[in-house]
Amino acid sequence: MSAPNTKQIRLDEAEMQKAFEVIGDVQNEIDRLNEQASEEILQVEQKYNKLRQPNYKKRSDLISKIPSFWISVFLNHPQLSSCLDQNDENILQYLKRVDVEEHDDIKSGYRIKFTFDTNPYFDNDVIVKEFSVTESSETTCKSTAIRWKNEAKNGQSTSSSSKKSDGETRKRSHDTENNNNDHGAFMSWFTDTNGEGSNDEFGEVIKDDIFVNPLQYYLAATTNDEEEGSGGENDEEDDLEEKEDEQE
Amino acid sequence: MSAPNTKQIRLDEAEMQKAFEVIGDVQNEIDRLNEQASEEILQVEQKYNKLRQPNYKKRSDLISKIPSFWISVFLNHPQLSSCLDQNDENILQYLKRVDVEEHDDIKSGYRIKFTFDTNPYFDNDVIVKEFSVTESSETTCKSTAIRWKNEAKNGQSTSSSSKKSDGETRKRSHDTENNNNDHGAFMSWFTDTNGEGSNDEFGEVIKDDIFVNPLQYYLAATTNDEEEGSGGENDEEDDLEEKEDEQE
Ligand SMILES: [Ca+2]
Ligand SMILES: [Ca+2]
Ligand SMILES: [Mg+2]
Ligand SMILES: [Mg+2]
Numbered sequence: 001m002s003a004p005n006t007k008q009i010r011l012d013e014a015e016m017q018k019a020f021e022v023i024g025d026v027q028n029e030i031d032r033l034n035e036q037a038s039e040e041i042l043q044v045e046q047k048y049n050k051l052r053q054p055n056y057k058k059r060s061d062l063i064s065k066i067p068s069f070w071i072s073v074f075l076n077h078p079q080l081s082s083c084l085d086q087n088d089e090n091i092l093q094y095l096k097r098v099d100v101e102e103h104d105d106i107k108s109g110y111r112i113k114f115t116f117d118t119n120p121y122f123d124n125d126v127i128v129k130e131f132s133v134t135e136s137s138e139t140t141c142k143s144t145a146i147r148w149k150n151e152a153k154n155g156q157s158t159s160s161s162s163k164k165s166d167g168e169t170r171k172r173s174h175d176t177e178n179n180n181n182d183h184g185a186f187m188s189w190f191t192d193t194n195g196e197g198s199n200d201e202f203g204e205v206i207k208d209d210i211f212v213n214p215l216q217y218y219l220a221a222t223t224n225d226e227e228e229g230s231g232g233e234n235d236e237e238d239d240l241e242e243k244e245d246e247q248e
Numbered sequence: 249m250s251a252p253n254t255k256q257i258r259l260d261e262a263e264m265q266k267a268f269e270v271i272g273d274v275q276n277e278i279d280r281l282n283e284q285a286s287e288e289i290l291q292v293e294q295k296y297n298k299l300r301q302p303n304y305k306k307r308s309d310l311i312s313k314i315p316s317f318w319i320s321v322f323l324n325h326p327q328l329s330s331c332l333d334q335n336d337e338n339i340l341q342y343l344k345r346v347d348v349e350e351h352d353d354i355k356s357g358y359r360i361k362f363t364f365d366t367n368p369y370f371d372n373d374v375i376v377k378e379f380s381v382t383e384s385s386e387t388t389c390k391s392t393a394i395r396w397k398n399e400a401k402n403g404q405s406t407s408s409s410s411k412k413s414d415g416e417t418r419k420r421s422h423d424t425e426n427n428n429n430d431h432g433a434f435m436s437w438f439t440d441t442n443g444e445g446s447n448d449e450f451g452e453v454i455k456d457d458i459f460v461n462p463l464q465y466y467l468a469a470t471t472n473d474e475e476e477g478s479g480g481e482n483d484e485e486d487d488l489e490e491k492e493d494e495q496e
Contacts, residue, residue, distance in 0.1 A: 019310050023307055023311065030300055030304070030461075037293065041293070048282075059278070067258075212282070
């Protein structure tokens with residue numbers, strides 16, 4: 001045992017009691033300031049969320065007119081591209097809008113709206129994946145039930161099915177009704193609200209990375225030919241064929 | 249290959265060019281709003297940092313009068329307690345103030361000031377561990393050179409030396425000069441500015457957890473007897489002996 005601390009100012013019992021009381025009071029004041037700071041920061045975030053809204057809307061409107069914008073972004077994204085299989089790609093060709101909406105209080109979650117053109121795979125125009133944080137800080141999620149077209153619900157069948165394990169695809173969402181367990185990793189993530197899909201890794205990549213600046217990912221692999229190439233008549237078909245060639 | 253997207257509105261080359269230009273403009277506006285939001289949030293944080301300062305000062309003054317406050321906090325903390333060995337404990341009995349100061353711009357780092365009573369181990373009153381984030385987002389750290397008292401620089405030698413591996417203790421700070429590699433994990437962390445100690449895990453625990461509310465950790469293991477016990481004449485010595493008994 002080391003020597004007792006000889007320089008410590010000794011307090012008597014009453015002084016000690018008083019000291020703890022005042023430490024408690026000061027701590028309460030610090031706690032109050034911390035809460036007030038969090039509240040003000042939240043207000044700043046909400047204010048800028050509102051200011052960004054019309055810009056997001058305008059950007060989304062414009063992007064929806066660029067052929068194959070979102071599939072290109074996803075395929076150019078280092079994390080997402082490796083997750084997509086051919087079934088995903090077939091479906092995501094028809095994805096024309098991606099809109100991320102934070103809940104009004106920001107802290108409690110966000111939703112991602114995927115808007116599709118008419119397509120041979122499902123009847124929905126808009127499918128929504130929503131993450132909510134509960135009072136007890138748990139993240140839950142739900143997603144729009146997909147109304148698959150029976151004749152072609154899984155995209156064109158390709159050799160890419162080897163990319164996913166049965167274990168992954170068998171985790172089924174409780175709110176989709178069809179037995180469509182052949183779709184790719186992205187659509188599995190979308191429909192799955194219990195297992196893997198309820199972790200929001202894909203969601204966070206979209207919200208915190210892609211949505212912040214999707215154009216950079218679109219341009220990432222097309223900078224060489226975007227100047228003269230992006231307006232040609234059959235340009236988007238050409239691009240897609242090139243991508244398929246690269247993958248084969 | 250899936251069917252081309254028949255509902256896509258086709259843009260001619262000039263329209264496409266224009267669309268990308270406007271997307272770029274909108275993106276610039278979004279980027280500008282993001283920067284402005286970060287700036288405002290930083291200002292809020294700085295404002296509250298200032299408001300908390302006098303409370304931290306007052307709390308620190310009061311805490312310095314409570315015998316064995318900081319060693320009790322550290323020993324009651326789930327992460328820190330398991331890292332402290334007997335050499336640390338001997339030295340930390342003399343720790344009377346812990347003050348965390350964020351750099352003015354908050355983003356670029358923080359320093360932790362440890363103030364000691366006169367003690368048999370080193371001559372410094374105040375030793376400072378400082379973490380700085382460089383422009384290129386690297387974290388560097390430096391620490392006050394400890395002026396060990398040669399006769400007792402490592403605390404009283406105990407069987408606790410078995411608690412640390414040679415590998416850990418051999419990582420030496422370049423700015424301490426004595427060959428004092430027998431001190432515990434905490435003092436090793438403090439003095440080491442190259443290896444393990446330059447990761448700021450201990451620092452972040454102190455800054456983001458302990459310093460937010462140290463009283464809760466002090467009270468964690470003493471709630472049973474704090475009411476009548478904390479003011480007694482030889483009370484702190486009794487407490488320490490109890491702690492040592494528990495560890496043997
Ligand atoms: Ca194109
Ligand atoms: Ca005591
Ligand atoms: Mg969009
Ligand atoms: Mg203090």
